[in-house]
Amino acid sequence: MTAEATNMPAKARPSLYAIDPRTKRRNAAEKRFRLYGVAAVGFGLLALVVLLSSVLGSGLGAFxxxxxxxxxxxxxxxxxxxxxxxxxxxxxxxxxxxxxxxxxxxxxxxxxxxxxxxxxxxxxxxxxxxxxxxxxxxxxxxxxxxxxxxxxxxxxxxxxxxxxxxxxxxxxxxxxxxxxxxxxxxxxxxxxxxxxxxxxxxxPGFIFAPDASELRPEAAGLGVAILGSAYMMLIVLVLSLPIGVAASIYLEEFAPKNRFTDLIEVNIANLAAVPSIVFGILGLAAFINFGGLPQSSSVVGGLVLTLMTLPRIIIPARAALKSVPPSIKDAALGVGASKTQTIFHHVLPLAMPGILTGAIIGLAQALGETAPLLLIGMVAFVRDYPAAPPEGFFDPASAIPVQIYSWTQRADPAFTERASGAIIVLLVFLLVMNSLAVVLRRKFERRW
Amino acid sequence: MSIGLLSLIVIALAAAGFLIGRQLALSKAGGDIRRLHSLPGYYGQTVFLFTAVPALLLMLLWLLVQPLLIETRVTSMISAADIPDGSSANLVMTDVRRVAEGIDLILARGQLGETDIAAMRADLADVRSRLAEVGVAVGTNVKPGVFEAAKAYRDLSHGGHLALTVAVLALALAGFGYALSRIRPEFRARNVSEGFVRVLLIAASLVAILTTVGIVLSLVFETIHFFRLYPASKFFLSTTWNPKFGGGSDLGIWPLIWGTLYISVIALVVAVPVGIFAAIFLAEYASKKVRAMTKPLLEVLAGIPTIVYGLFALITVGPVLRDWFAQPLGLGTSSSSVMTAGLVMGIMLIPFVSSLSDDIINAVPQSLRDGSYGLGATQSETVRQVILPAALPGIVGAILLAASRAIGETMIVVLGAGAAAKMSLNPFEAMTTVTVKIVSQLTGDTEFASPETLVSFALGLTLFVFTLGLNILALVIVRKYREQYE
Known part of the structure; x- marks a missing residue:
């Protein structure tokens, strides 16, 4: 068809080899857009690097x-x-x-x-x-x-x-x-x-010695805080893993679809997003004032962190249970196992790696949590190591993140170095826990 | 008997019950397993469960209720005359508890016998120095009323403890006997034990509801308590925050809300564009290799504890912002500022936005992309005009979740934002937030008598309602969107 035939004004036909301005613009926009994406990811990674290097740089001296x-x-x-x-x-x-x-x-x-x-x-x-x-x-x-x-x-x-x-x-x-x-x-x-x-x-005193007074930054150590954190993690693990697994088994396998189970589900989803400081208020009002448990003891900290960790364990545990193929269940039911037997003998063992991975990650989050512990009085200056459990659970203790916080509140800049050093210790613990979770997943997870 | 020992005994009894129940079932069937309704282990299990669970539950309940009962009994014993000026019944009760503890210590040293204590009277004997000998320091000399209350407190808690031990052991034995008496070959042991287990599972999932109820109750009760001492209208309408521990403080919430929102907005201004662009890049542009490398690295940002971000704000970002921006521009000299906290919080929120947005962009059906490419659109045009509108509700949900995180975040603002309650537009000025004030008003304090400490509960309730609303909204949006393409 020619220009005359369509009654269109004659226009210079662009060469296929020369890109017309509009395409140029569009391509430039495409490039720009892509660049924004790269910049965004780069910004995130840069922030990570700066964050870690600033902490490492100022903290290594504490060792x-x-x-x-x-x-x-x-x-x-x-x-x-x-x-x-x-x-x-x-x-x-x-x-x-x-x-x-x-x-x-x-x-x-x-x-x-x-x-x-x-x-x-x-x-x-x-x-x-x-x-x-x-x-x-x-x-x-x-x-x-x-x-x-x-x-x-x-x-x-x-x-x-x-x-x-x-x-x-x-x-x-x-x-x-x-x-x-x-x-x-x-x-x-x-x-x-x-x-x-x-x-x-x-x-070695930095890791094993207890905290020291305001005027002796050179002697301040993390011993009591590490012990307190360990006690709390023990309580969290012992309480939240069985309760969390039991709750997810019920919700995933037994619960009928009705209003009540819906309520529980909405509850769990919301609890996972409630600000951690609110759990601290709960701990203060319920466990210390109402329940009469001793302030700044690891048992209160452990209970508060348990309540916080529960939804964070239930959600991945349910996903792990869900990912076990129904054919396994059908086979077990087919040879005459009861529903409970099917779940406890077949589904649960197969879901266990996924559940443990989620639990370790939940535990790692609990380990780094600070705000609720401030409210239950763990900022107190504690120099004595808590006794051996179970009595030691009721002794005043500190926790690594809270110790970091209280060091940042002291005037001598030497404590800033201590706080950064303590963060290195904390991050090493977290790294170990997360690597354990990754190894567990790599080693035992099955793809069906 | 200590609680630990008592629970050990109960568990040991239950374990023995398991073995005995199993053996009993086998022997009643004459050793022929085929005559039993269930596998022998299930008979043992019923004995175990009936022995251990009710007894341990009773113990837990008792431990929760007993202190409350004793407290009310003893508090009623303290007359108004025993409460010194400027003190409260609460403070006197702590004295009572310490004196009771001291009496225990005196007895443990064997200096005095039970009868000596019963005969001892605070107005005759020097109780204070006796207590000081065992290392219990009491402020003033012990008043007769307080001393009598302490003795009653001690008697009641010892009596309660004894009763607890007896009751728990009796219940354990009763469950043990009952379960054993039921064992016959035709007893449907598996069904019973499975039913029992199911009840335990339901109980475990109720913990979540109990937690929420506990949160709401503790917040609401103390908030009501607060509004009795301090008018609600002033709390919600006043624009000054000036707590004085001597009384007569202004506790208006607005400066705190302003600081919270200002910091959250700055955080979102940083996190939302970066997060969304990162998500687009990871979902649409990045090769598999790059994605496998970058995504976990970005998510490390979400795994770092907030105290680390707080320290980062305090020692790195704050001074840098002050020396390079605030001071040259003449905007302020404080290293803790809204900008510091907002920027650092924004970094923390990047993975929250990017991970969820990434999932949502990935959930947009490929057919929409293919249709757009087929019409000749470039990749960025597809993203902007097809994928983003389709994914918008989900992305909005992700942003709302990030906003709720920002509002509830504590450690970054405690260390990075400062403590001055101000309503100013200057982002380089120190301001404060709801969470900071909860921490500073409540840290280590358990005597909830003054409005200055109780205000934290009202602030906590405000925070809870705020974040709950955002979370529910976000969940509803995300859920609705998910259904669209499924």
Whole structure:
């Protein structure tokens, strides 16, 4: 057909090789659109990388701590005046005497190596040692009274500011304004490090020691928090797995389709989306005020987290039960098994890997939960390890995420490093749990 | 007898019951298993269940009810004269409990016998120093009324404990005997035990309902309590939030709602476009390999605990925003701000939006895409003009769920948003939210007598209603949409 025949105005026919402007525009739009998608995914991944690297960067320091190594003569005249080695008599000597011992030992060490700057008072030398170190030395002596009278090689924690100097948190300028540390002390610390008296060593205390007071960040550890979290996870696992599995079996296999089961289903869906802090309010009102359970104990935390975790276990457990093919059930019913036998002997074992995967992921979420635990009083400062279960469930305890929170609320920036370090510990736990879930799924999941 | 030991005994009895029941069934059938109605194990199971379950349930119920009963009995014993000025019956009750504990400790040390305690009178003996000896510190000297109440409290709880032990053991034995007496070869043991198991399953699924009821009851009761002390009109209409622990505080909810919504909106402004574009990319453009790599990585963002985001806001994002944006622009000097919290929360919400949207985009039938391509549309035109409109309800549902998360999120705002209740438009200013105030008004506090602590329950109820509404709306939308293509 020609242009004349259709009465259309003559138009230059575009070449097939040249792309017309409209197509160009459309293609450009296509490219742009695709780019937006890439940018969005890139933004998400970038955020993840920045988040993790910022936490790792500021937290790794918590695993290494400045330690002063010195020879401490444990003078019997000071520590055991009667010479009876009676533990009760030794226990009467306070940390002040041990602090004096450490101070003298460090001064002696420095004089011997000719590092002691002229005009520095012994008190300033002693100030470089952590206030926690005398207590540690005292515990060491109380545990082995035979050490008295000998000279021991003792690793004393350095003061938090000295430690901060080697980690870049404290500078000569900030020390001038700081009443807790002087530039001379920092210079001495540098000299001691060069002489090998002071070293950054791996710090097991960060993982095993209990929390320490506001003024002793160098001694603060996660021991009580890890134990408390472990107790709570034990309670959550023991309660929520059987209840969750039982509930999902009922809902998936037995429940008739009626209003009542619908109510339960809507309930579970909603509970999964209720803000966690509301569960904290529930725990405070129901378990502590109404039920009279002790505040900040792991049993209350465990119960609150159980209620929170239940819907998060039920939903994947139901999916796992649903994915077992009906032919298995039919076969079991066909050879005369009752419905209960079919489910407990055949369906449940086949669904178990999926159920456990969901349970582990639910548990991991519970491990990282903070807000409800704040309300039930787990922010309290707890220095004593809880006793062994079951009595220990009623002792005050802390939890890893709550410990992180309370460290962020303290003034000394050294606690920020501790908090980031604690996050690394928390993330390692989560990583282990999630990898376990992935392995379980890979290893045991069946595709029908 | 401790509770742990008691439950161990019950369970041991039940386990023994299982073996005995099984043996008994076999022996009654003369060792011929074919004469039994059910497999021998089921006879054992009935004995186990009838022994353990009622006894343990009784124990649980008793432990819940006993403290309440004792508390009311003892509280009625305390006269108004025993309550010092500026104190409350609640505080006196804590004293009573501690004195009772102290008496137990004194007895445990063997300094005094039961009869000495019964004869001891607070107005004659120095109870306080005796208690201090065993490490129980009491503020003032113990008043006679309080001391008598403590003795009664102790007697009642010991008596209750003894009664509990007896009742639980009796019930366990009764169940044991009853179940054993029923065992005959023609007894339909399997049906009985399966029926029992089914009841247990139903009970387990009722826990979810009980939880909701518990949440609603605890929120509603304490909120009513709060509105008796503080007028509801002021709570809902006032625009100042200024709690004073001496009393006379302004507890208007609006500054908190403003902060909550402002932060949530910023979070959604970050999360929604990024999440949706990420979902489109993953569902429509990405190759299988890229998708398998990126999707789990994005979902890691959802698995990271919120305290980690909170710390990230506190130590990284806050200072960066302050030094690079707020201060140069002259908008503020605070590192905790609406922007900090909103931005970090937005990052947290990305996977919530992207995962659900991804599922929904994938659920759009291929035929719609093919039709669009057949008409000559490019891929992006298909996405924009065909897939997104089809998936819109589901995506809206996903956004609503993300919004409900944002409103209920606590740790990020506690660490990133600040504590000042303000109604300002400047996003670089510190503001506060409903959740932050719940935490700060309630942390570690259990004496619910003042409106300043009780207000948390009213705030919690507001939060609960808000998020519940959003969740239900989202669920309805998503469910409706799913039905469309199925």
């Amino acid at each position: 290494r701590q400045s330690v002063l190594t010195m020879q401490v003569p444990l003078d019997a005249a000071v520590l055991d005046k009667e010479g009876t080695r009676d533990p009760a008599a030794i226990a009467k000597v306070t940390t002040i005497a041990y602090g004096k011992l450490l101070q003298d030992a460090l001064t002696a060490e420095l004089t011997e190596k000719a590092l002691l700057p002229a005009g520095m008072k012994p008190k300033d030398v002693g100030g470089m040692i952590s206030k926690e170190a005398p207590a540690q030395l005292r515990n060491l002596v109380l545990a082995n009274p035979d050490l008295i009278g000998t000279t021991v090689s003792f690793d004393a924690l350095a003061n938090g500011r000295i430690d901060g100097f080697f980690k870049g948190r404290v500078t000569m300028e900030s020390a001038k304004l700081d009443s807790n540390v002087s530039p001379e002390q920092l210079e001495l610390a540098q000299a001691m490090r060069d002489a090998g008296l002071l070293a950054l060593k791996f710090n």
